[in-house]
Amino acid sequence: GAVVSQHPSWVICKSGTSVKIECRSLDFQATTMFWYRQFPKQSLMLMATSNEGSKATYEQGVEKDKFLINHASLTLSTLTVTSAHPEDSSFYICSAPGRIGGANVLTFGAGSRLTVL
Amino acid sequence: DAKTTQPPSMDCAEGRAANLPCNHSTISGNEYVYWYRQIHSQGPQYIIHGLKNNETNEMASLIITEDRKSSTLILPHATLRDTAVYYCIVRTPTGNQFYFGTGTSLTVIP
Numbered sequence: 681g682a683v684v685s686q687h688p689s690w691v692i693c694k695s696g697t698s699v700k701i702e703c704r705s706l707d708f709q710a711t712t713m714f715w716y717r718q719f720p721k722q723s724l725m726l727m728a729t730s731n732e733g734s735k736a737t738y739e740q741g742v743e744k745d746k747f748l749i750n751h752a753s754l755t756l757s758t759l760t761v762t763s764a765h766p767e768d769s770s771f772y773i774c775s776a777p778g779r780i781g782g783a784n785v786l787t788f789g790a791g792s793r794l795t796v797l
Numbered sequence: 798d799a800k801t802t803q804p805p806s807m808d809c810a811e812g813r814a815a816n817l818p819c820n821h822s823t824i825s826g827n828e829y830v831y832w833y834r835q836i837h838s839q840g841p842q843y844i845i846h847g848l849k850n851n852e853t854n855e856m857a858s859l860i861i862t863e864d865r866k867s868s869t870l871i872l873p874h875a876t877l878r879d880t881a882v883y884y885c886i887v888r889t890p891t892g893n894q895f896y897f898g899t900g901t902s903l904t905v906i907p
Contacts, residue, residue, distance in 0.1 A: 686840075724897040726894060729894065773841070775841075780846070782890060785831070786843065788842070791839065791840045
């Protein structure tokens with residue numbers, strides 16, 4: 681089945697630095713990928729849609745200059761948290777769509793936990 | 798996409814069937830019902846989806862009412878590893894974005 685890999689799984693950084701998270705579709709191509717953020721004991725919040733070869737589409741309220749998304753190839757999307765601050769500490773999860781039974785189904789990565797000191 | 802309502806938490810005895818309800822009274826005719834679950838500190842896992850008919854796969858069964866305003870996910874023999882947050886999502890089959898609600902936190906008790 682479809683597999684989505686994220687790296688790193690855990691990252692700790694100092695306030696003011698930038699952190700890059702990679703999302704790869706391992707055995708399929710994805711022209712679109714999705715990035716979610718999840719705070720403790722809360723649900724997943726869709727941040728943005730990553731589009732291969734074009735600009736990402738951000739959900740309302742998500743700062744595009746803060747969360748840079750690049751979808752450079754059909755198997756790789758990256759999320760860069762720029763000038764990270766403690767409030768950016770969160771669980772970031774990516775996903776890519778596939779098809780099952782005629783409907784779009786998302787496959788999710790294992791997530792990347794960011795802690796900003 | 799239609800909004801869903803789920804109970805915030807449920808308990809189930811190990812080995813028994815877990816029945817997780819979802820209300821989606823504003824569902825449109827072309828919208829599917831999807832179920833995902835998220836085990837603590839992991840990415841969500843796809844379980845099952847359906848449109849009108851009841852569906853079954855190796856993980857679970859999905860029962861959709863005739864008026865499609867509600868559905869139930871059934872885990873036939875719950876194990877401790879089924880402890881997770883279960884999300885019911887309603888959306889069109891061709892759209893890509895999935896918006897998650899608050900889900901149901903299922904605890905399987907030994």
